Amino acid sequence: MPQANAKLNAFPVFMRVEGEAVAIVGGGEAALAKARLVGQSSAVLRIIAQTAEAELLSFIAATGAVHVAAAYEAAHLEGAAMVFAASGDEALDRRVAEDARRLCIPVNAVDRPELCDFFTPALVNRAPVAIAIGTEGAGPVLAQMLRGRIDRMLSPSLGALATLAASFRGAAERLPKGTGRRRFWRDFFAGAPARAVEAGEFARAHDAAVELLVSDAPASGHIALVGAGPGAEDLLTLRAHRLLMEADVIVHDALVPEAIVAMGRRDAERLPVGKRKRCHSKSQEEINALLVELGREGKRVVRLKSGDPLVFGRAGEEMAALRDAGIAYEVVPGVTAAFAAAADFELPLTLRGVSSSLVFTTGHDLKGNSLPDWAKLAISGATVAVYMGRSVAAEVAGRLIEAGLSPDTAVAVVENASLGNRRRFHGTLADLPSLEARADLAGPVMTIIGDAVAGANFERSEPLAAHRHEDTASATAEGVEQ
Numbered sequence: 019m020p021q022a023n024a025k026l027n028a029f030p031v032f033m034r035v036e037g038e039a040v041a042i043v044g045g046g047e048a049a050l051a052k053a054r055l056v057g058q059s060s061a062v063l064r065i066i067a068q069t070a071e072a073e074l075l076s077f078i079a080a081t082g083a084v085h086v087a088a089a090y091e092a093a094h095l096e097g098a099a100m101v102f103a104a105s106g107d108e109a110l111d112r113r114v115a116e117d118a119r120r121l122c123i124p125v126n127a128v129d130r131p132e133l134c135d136f137f138t139p140a141l142v143n144r145a146p147v148a149i150a151i152g153t154e155g156a157g158p159v160l161a162q163m164l165r166g167r168i169d170r171m172l173s174p175s176l177g178a179l180a181t182l183a184a185s186f187r188g189a190a191e192r193l194p195k196g197t198g199r200r201r202f203w204r205d206f207f208a209g210a211p212a213r214a215v216e217a218g219e220f221a222r223a224h225d226a227a228v229e230l231l232v233s234d235a236p237a238s239g240h241i242a243l244v245g246a247g248p249g250a251e252d253l254l255t256l257r258a259h260r261l262l263m264e265a266d267v268i269v270h271d272a273l274v275p276e277a278i279v280a281m282g283r284r285d286a287e288r289l290p291v292g293k294r295k296r297c298h299s300k301s302q303e304e305i306n307a308l309l310v311e312l313g314r315e316g317k318r319v320v321r322l323k324s325g326d327p328l329v330f331g332r333a334g335e336e337m338a339a340l341r342d343a344g345i346a347y348e349v350v351p352g353v354t355a356a357f358a359a360a361a362d363f364e365l366p367l368t369l370r371g372v373s374s375s376l377v378f379t380t381g382h383d384l385k386g387n388s389l390p391d392w393a394k395l396a397i398s399g400a401t402v403a404v405y406m407g408r409s410v411a412a413e414v415a416g417r418l419i420e421a422g423l424s425p426d427t428a429v430a431v432v433e434n435a436s437l438g439n440r441r442r443f444h445g446t447l448a449d450l451p452s453l454e455a456r457a458d459l460a461g462p463v464m465t466i467i468g469d470a471v472a473g474a475n476f477e478r479s480e481p482l483a484a485h486r487h488e489d490t491a492s493a494t495a496e497g498v499e500q
């Protein structure tokens with residue numbers, strides 16, 4: 019809890035510097051750091067350094083900053099709006115600070131808070147939006163950490179959105195004060211105009227904002243089909259994370275871990291919709307209808323799917339339903355399970371001279387007499403990633419061997435790829451059928467077959483064959499999405 023009497027000793031303000039001179043005294047790393055920071059503004063940099071390091075010189079050359087290549091004198095500070103004493107020489111920095119003060123110019127001395135009139139913030143720059151983080155000089159590392167966190171939360175296109183907002187300020191003033199105007203801005207920053215800016219479609223953003231101004235209809239909804247990745251929280255993309263934090267409703271599959279769903283807003287509605295093998299909580303048609311309904315209600319929805327939404331994720335059907343209903347949607351890719359499993363095994367999915375193609379399959383299409391295309395590819399050397407492949411492991415192995423793939427072909431299996439409780443198994447195609455009977459694997463399983471698998475690191479994996487015959491039926495979490 020913040021202390022009731024906690025007062026800031028430094029008060030943040032945003033200083034106008036457009037076209038103003040900002041003087042930096044020093045020719046080393048500290049001066050360069052300040053030059054880079056202030057260089058994010060439209061101030062005219064004046065760098066006072068008799069000798070400057072190469073990197074600072076190239077910064078000066080690249081930015082057109084003024085370089086005063088002379089021994090420091092107080093006169094060099096004249097007319098500046100701000101001064102930075104960054105020479106690294108204590109006596110000189112002190113002199114600079116005293117001169118600046120005499121000239122009534124606010125001064126900052128690097129690493130000497132006692133000489134500072136102001137502190138420089140860590141800066142998240144989405145011009146014209148700026149977020150300045152200050153710790154009163156106490157914790158630059160803390161400030162940088164916070165900067166990183168805030169930076170990740172904000173869309174890279176926030177600046178462009180703010181610029182567009184500024185151009186609508188006049189028009190918005192004509193809306194009734196209070197709720198009407200507030201609603202306009204909320205829908206502007208969280209609705210269609212914001213999404214169009216994010217997609218780089220500025221004309222459409224403008225039109226969407228005009229539409230908001232003139233229409234009384236509630237804001238239209240939007241569905242993001244988002245890949246949650248294979249399970250580890252930090253394998254979520256930044257975009258997925260941001261959309262999660264903005265969503266009113268999160269509709270998620272069973273394979274998406276609670277920790278990821280919990281990254282959404284605390285007041286967001288969370289709707290689990292299955293599906294695990296043998297316990298579908300909602301049919302695909304019901305899910306499609308639910309998404310359409312939420313879109314019609316004007317909700318911002320994240321439809322969270324494990325891995326990548328376009329890989330065995332039934333996204334095709336959901337997109338078709340949304341398109342038919344005229345509801346806006348977008349797709350955010352995720353790290354698919356095959357990639358996570360390969361990473362866990364340090365397994366090259368393509369390997370020079372060994373395998374130059376990669377097949378994503380489920381192996382559930384092997385029932386007929388004719389060999390599916392992917393099996394032919396496997397025989398000609400492709401690496402094969404089998405999703406939901408546990409219950410068809412024997413069939414996959416049998417058909418591939420029958421078709422001519424060597425029983426010695428390397429196979430890698432990962433349960434719970436990317437997660438702390440992952441398990442790795444290695445063996446050959448001949449060992450693969452044993453997977454079906456294993457009762458000890460309750461998580462999702464990825465199987466990778468091919469000669470490239472031989473390039474994996476088997477150090478932390480168990481032999482697949484060890485469990486060859488076991489008759490306990492397995493309770494699987496295959497997540498039938500195909």
Ligand code: SAH
Nearest residue numbers: 325326354355405406434435462463464496
């Ligand atoms: N869209 C998902 C796949 C959904 S199908 C993706 O791109 O990854 C579900 C199958 O994905 C599971 O049966 C399993 O084969 C695989 N899978 C998903 N997460 C996994 C994980 N963490 N480890 C291993 N396999 C996983």
